Amino acid sequence: MSVTGDLEVERLVEVGKTLGLEAEKLQEFVEKERARLKAERDLEREERAEAREAQKETLQLQLEIESVECS
Numbered sequence: 001m002s003v004t005g006d007l008e009v010e011r012l013v014e015v016g017k018t019l020g021l022e023a024e025k026l027q028e029f030v031e032k033e034r035a036r037l038k039a040e041r042d043l044e045r046e047e048r049a050e051a052r053e054a055q056k057e058t059l060q061l062q063l064e065i066e067s068v069e070c071s
Contacts, residue, residue: 008034
């Protein structure tokens with residue numbers, strides 16, 4: 001596991017303990033929260049990729065327009 005992953009788990013364990021969770025309930029909480037956080041990161045990554053693709057398409061269209069205008 002990466003350092004970031006370790007820190008994430010440590011924070012989630014602290015939060016779970018603060019909520020009064022122990023043993024299996026704490027482990028279940030940490031696993032569910034890690035999965036939720038990963039899903040959020042994956043979605044954000046996908047949105048950034050889509051935004052980059054849209055920007056790329058916009059730039060390509062602008063170049064095509066400029067090329068037609070210069071002809």
